[in-house]
Structures are given as C-alpha cells and as structure tokens.
Amino acid sequence: MEPIITLYEREPAAPDTLPAVLATYYGGSFTLPTQEVSIRPYVIANFVETLDGIVSYNAPGQTGGGLISGNNAQDKMVMGLLRASADAVILGSSSLRIDANHLRIPSYIAPAFSAEYDAFRTQQRRQERWPMSVVVTGSGDIDPQDRTFHTPGLRVVIATTEQGRAYLTQQVLPPGVEVRVVEGSEKKEAPQSRGSPQAVLSLLAQDYGVRVAL
Structure with a gap:
C-alpha cells in the first residue's frame, strides 16, 4: 500500500501524533481539536465519493462505500484511524441491516493495522x-x-424511543x-422518530463521557 499524499492542510497537526507506521501510511500527523467532556461530543464523519459527487449507488446489494472506492486500502486505513479516534461510533438501524455483522471497530475494517490502532487509542487515553x-x-426493529451485539469487549448502546424500548x-x-430512551421528534405526527440528534449526542456526552463521536 502506498502512503497517502496530502495536497493541502489548512492547519498542520502537531508532529508525532500517530504511531510511526500509521504516520507513514497516513502521510503525516493527525489530530482532532482537544475537547473535554461537555454537553455534546465533537462529531466527525467519513464517506467516500466519486468525482461527480456520488456516495452510494442506492441499489440492492450495492449501497456500500467499497463499490465507490474500489475497496481502496488507503481509504480503509483512514476509516480505521477515525474509528480509533472516537469514543463512540453512531449508526442507524438501516446501516445495521444493510451491513449486517459488520463491526464498527478499527481492526475490522483494516486488520493489518490492529496493533497500531490499539497503540493510538492508548496514546489518546481512550478508556x-x-x-x-x-x-x-425509532421502532426498535x-x-x-x-x-x-455478540462481540466480547464491544460495548453497545441502543438509543431509541419509548415505542422502540x-x-x-x-x-x-x-x-x-x-437500551436508552432519548427524546423524540417535536412533531406529534412522527411517533416513531429516532429522537433528535442533539438528544443522542447529549446522552453520550453526559452519561458515557464521550468526547469524540463518529
């Protein structure tokens, strides 16, 4: 796998923020804004898109980003790095269904860097x-x-509505x-709302000490 080439970086990260192997393949340093536990975590996201802006083919069996990236090794390495940077990975029930049995942990997407991801989390003082x-x-379905739900060592929280619970x-x-209940939509006609994103983020920060959510 060839190292990633950084074309532009608005604010260069501090040196030595990654284990040596990850720094080599990432093409430099990596950092996120320092944030203590507050009312909401710092939120990051990742997706891959084509040059003309397509992020999913939206066709049965062809919705994954791997079809867009060509299962690019560098892309998977960065996905693992972002997971390693997070205290929590948030996913909807549709993602759980479409990508059944996919674990949202760093080593699952890029197993070759498992030891480096572990070292990075230790360095970042992830608990x-x-x-x-x-x-x-929203529905609990x-x-x-x-x-x-059956992987030893993987903590799982289901955020849902009263109906879902x-x-x-x-x-x-x-x-x-x-299983945790979060506030639903303010619209009475939407009883199966998943709950507001703000409520989910507040729950994660205040009850679980989440500083970074993916």
Missing part, C-alpha cells in the same frame, strides 16, 4: 480498546442476532447491551 457502538432506532423488551438481547 476502552474499541469505541462503543451506538445503534439509533433490529436483528438481535447481529454480530454487533417496548418493542425491544420482547426481543432477546445479551445482558451487556444497554
């Missing part, structure tokens, strides 16, 4: 080896057998999976 997975669902009480979830 757990992997970022916790936060599944956002998810597959409780998905690998996300009622549905989930009828499902068999592993004991370690937490």
Whole structure:
C-alpha cells in the first residue's frame, strides 16, 4: 500500500501524533481539536465519493462505500484511524441491516493495522480498546442476532424511543447491551422518530463521557 499524499492542510497537526507506521501510511500527523467532556461530543464523519459527487449507488446489494472506492486500502486505513479516534461510533438501524455483522471497530475494517490502532487509542487515553457502538432506532426493529451485539469487549448502546424500548423488551438481547430512551421528534405526527440528534449526542456526552463521536 502506498502512503497517502496530502495536497493541502489548512492547519498542520502537531508532529508525532500517530504511531510511526500509521504516520507513514497516513502521510503525516493527525489530530482532532482537544475537547473535554461537555454537553455534546465533537462529531466527525467519513464517506467516500466519486468525482461527480456520488456516495452510494442506492441499489440492492450495492449501497456500500467499497463499490465507490474500489475497496481502496488507503481509504480503509483512514476509516480505521477515525474509528480509533472516537469514543463512540453512531449508526442507524438501516446501516445495521444493510451491513449486517459488520463491526464498527478499527481492526475490522483494516486488520493489518490492529496493533497500531490499539497503540493510538492508548496514546489518546481512550478508556476502552474499541469505541462503543451506538445503534439509533425509532421502532426498535433490529436483528438481535447481529454480530454487533455478540462481540466480547464491544460495548453497545441502543438509543431509541419509548415505542422502540417496548418493542425491544420482547426481543432477546445479551445482558451487556444497554437500551436508552432519548427524546423524540417535536412533531406529534412522527411517533416513531429516532429522537433528535442533539438528544443522542447529549446522552453520550453526559452519561458515557464521550468526547469524540463518529
């Protein structure tokens, strides 16, 4: 795999922010704004797009970013790096369904850098080896057998509505999976709202100490 070439960096990062191997392939340093626990975490996102702006083919079995990037190794390495930088990875129930059994942990997307991701998280003083997975669902209609809920060491929180929690009480979830209710939409005609993004982020910051969410 060839190192990434940085064409422009508005604010160069401080040196030595990455383990040596990651720094080589990333093409330099990497940093995020320093932030203590507050009312909401710092939010980052990643996606890949074509030159003409397409991020998904939106066709059955062809919605993943791998088809856009050609399963580019550098892209996967950066995806792993962003996961390693986060305290929590947020995903919707549709992503859980479409990418069934995909683990949102650094080493799953780029296993060759597993040791380097672990070292980076230790360097960043992350409390757990992997970022916790936060599944956002309004209805609670998810597959409780998905690998996300059955991976030792992976903390999982389901953020849902009162209706979603009622549905989930009828499902068999592993004991370690937490189900939390967040405020729904202010619109009365939308009882299955997933809950406001602000409410989900506030929950993660205040109850789980999340500083960076992906």
